[in-house]
Amino acid sequence: MEHSTIKETTADRWFNGMNYLVLTVFLLLVLYPLVYIVSASFSEPSAVLSGKVWLYPVNPTLEGYMAVFQHKLIWSSFRNSIFYTVAGMILNVAMTVAAAYPLSRKDLYGKNVVMFLFVFTTMFSGGLIPSYLLVKGLGMLNTVWAIILPGAMGVFHVIIARTYFKTTIPDELLEAAQLDGCNDFRFVLKIVIPLSGPIIAVIALYSAVGYWNQYFNALIYLKDQELFPLQLILRDILVQNEVDSSMLTDLKEEAKREGVRELLKYSLIVISSLPMLAVYPFVQKYFIQGVMIGSLKG
Amino acid sequence: METASATDVRSEAGSKRSAIPIGRRMGRCWQLYVLLALPVVYILLFKYYPMYGAQIALKNYVASNGITGSEWVGLKHFIRFYHSYEFGKLIKNTLLISVYSLLAGIPFPIMLALSINYVKNKKFKKTTQMITYAPHFISVVVMVGIILEMLDPRNGLINVIIRGLGLETVNFMAKPEYFSSIYVWSGIWQNVGFSCIIYLAALSGVDPSLHEAAVMDGATKFRRMLHIDLPSIIPVMVILLILNTGNILDLGFEKVLLMQNPLNLRTSEVIDTYVYKVGLASAAMNYSYSTAINLFKSVVGLILLVAVNQLAKKAKQESLW
Incomplete structure (x- = not known):
């Protein structure tokens, strides 16, 4: 909904801020498990097992994909x-x-x-x-x-x-x-x-x-x-x-x-x-x- | 010229419709019946023939005698199910998981829809929608795979975090008390985005003049959301809730089946999984008993659905649309 002609009050700016915050939380909650899975799939097995993978792949490897390929x-x-x-x-x-x-x-x-x-x-x-x-x-x-x-x-x-x-x-x-x-x-x-x-x-x-x-x-x-x-x-x-x-x-x-x-x-x-x-x-x-x-x- | 004659033909056909015999009327569009033939055959064979076959619930089905040749036993299987140890447990688990997911599933899509509705930045809006809708298309098998990986007692993400906080790790899938929550919340994670589409549609139908008037009166965005947007999607919510109540016995059986293990069976066994186990997955397969349980569920489900549809019709009349 566009209300660009209407001047925003302070309360509205607070609202906008909160709104973006809520959405960002939603977004991260949905996205994080997906990102984690992708990162884990590219990481070294031992790093995944010991919980070192957080956000990005640790010691990137394609071993997992090779295993899939060979199956x-x-x-x-x-x-x-x-x-x-x-x-x-x-x-x-x-x-x-x-x-x-x-x-x-x-x-x-x-x-x-x-x-x-x-x-x-x-x-x-x-x-x-x-x-x-x-x-x-x-x-x-x-x-x-x-x-x-x-x-x-x-x-x-x-x-x-x-x-x-x-x-x-x-x-x-x-x-x-x-x-x-x-x-x-x-x-x-x-x-x-x-x-x-x-x-x-x-x-x-x-x-x-x-x-x-x-x-x-x-x-x-x-x-x-x-x-x-x-x-x-x-x-x-x-x-x-x-x-x-x-x-x-x-x-x-x-x-x-x-x-x-x-x-x-x-x-x-x-x-x-x-x-x-x-x-x-x-x-x-x-x-x-x-x-x-x-x-x-x- | 052409349009005039076309309307002539139509009005002529309209006035004469009742006079034309049924046979001729059917004959005139025989090609439509040819088109319709295959779908009707499909429905009769794959949907209605099994309904006919459901009579084995009242028989002692023996493969060599076939469906019609087996001996009638009346309500024996239904009575056996009613008196069985499993009966109360199955009903309780089925209803608990269903009602839980029905109620817990309501607020989040609404929150998300209200939130998305107030985003001005088009790019951010599009991205949010795209990302939150995506998990809906993950297959049940992969979804359960993800759940098991995340909750793995040794190296699952959740337990890694718990260990990081210095607490005792939990084998979630082995605890019967967690089963329904895992089922419900993973479902919310997967479907929150997709379920909000319908609310977004309802929000796009809100009359902008309401907002303009409210702004004139000095209402903040938050107030407008609370007093204009929220009330406008409540009818949709009520109707969805009513309609979903009609399907309360049909929970995501495939997902439950995949999430089951011997340790959580006490709370995870629902009617559908039991039907499958009794009928196809146990050593002593009992087609008739399994079908009886299934039929019991289908009949109760049908009654619920019809009742609930009546209610929804009423609610629809009373609401704005």
Whole structure:
């Protein structure tokens, strides 16, 4: 809010000062753990273990990253995760548009029934075991389908896309197109999709983050390590503390191995967050748009 | 010319709509139904079929007999759960963690939003928003990894600080009494920025003339924040609170599961993690019992949600928007 024409009083200047102070505290509280992790990942293992790392890397080394690099499973799972994310994202966008556009049309008979059918699933679900039995029954256990298909469409995405179509695609456009002999398929392909860049970006990003971050489906549906997504490997290393020492290099001394193991964790946290952090500044506005469009309905 | 004819067609279609038989109306936009077909199939298969499959909660599920072929046992599994030792503990833990995170999560995003709203320096504002939103996108696994690293009894940052102060180090993850706080406060750290977006949106809708009038009357910025900005976001807060109450049984199950260890299980076992353990992760897997517990939760959750939505509708009518 700009009130530049208004002259500030002393009380206001105090307020401004306090305000910046509060924000700085917020900022540091959020930022510090992140900075610490990055610094620790570049530091000498013994410095991390003895708590010498505060703000900047101590005796910088790339040992942690080397260890990540040498860990075979991390790379194969990284590739898997990229595949799952891209495939899941494309599937989600296609399904969401295919569902949301017809539901946004006033002349679609039965749209309320379908909408109710969709929305009800956000309030009630069959639960873990019946879903598991379904995936098992479809023969998808231990295949990539078990990771990609169960999350193929988010009802919440359909709702926000539908709101978007309703508010941004004018009826006149459809009527004009219909007069020119354009059918619904062509209308979606040539007019709706090109006009819906922002909402498609929102859905693509949210579903990509969802697929990249998910681990639970992989945990219950996959057995083959070759199919594991990154998050599952991360779980073993970061949470279960299971680092297969043979996966690391032939370190002789146990102490050194312990140190590298710690370092590996910090490096892993950094590397696994890297793809997200790399694109985040550029796509941030779409995430915010997602919240905004979502709240319109809410 | 063209627009005129277009409106003609529309008004014609509008007046005749009721006269056209349903079949023709559906036929006219058959392509829309084709588009809709795959999503509907997906929903029916992946969402409704499991609901049908949830009937195993009332049966003794045997894999060889399948869902429909297994024998009905009525409410046996529900009664068993109700009388089990776990029942009270699970409900208590679930509600405690949920309510705690719901209440503790309210003030900070509001504070942050109010604060950001008064920053004039555009660059500082942008940077603050960017940095505070970022942790929201860290995955649960990495988030829990960070928590464990930070709280590590030997070389975690928190314990290094505690040791530096000359105090006794604490193995936080092994203490059941700390579990809910660790869960809640790490969640606030991760989501404070992102949750403030909606409040910022509400603040941008505040009528500037209110501020101008207040300045005329000699109100300081602090007073304006207290008496203009804060009241304008309270309706949003109330509605969010009401809506979130509807999901009170659905806490971040994936995060809880990752944060669990045998030492903190007393306070960290919640309904969802128990369902997973009984159904898929224990030596004696019991699909029917697990599904019964899950169904109990889903039904209670549905009732809560419907009740709460009614309440939210009322609140929305009473508030400004």
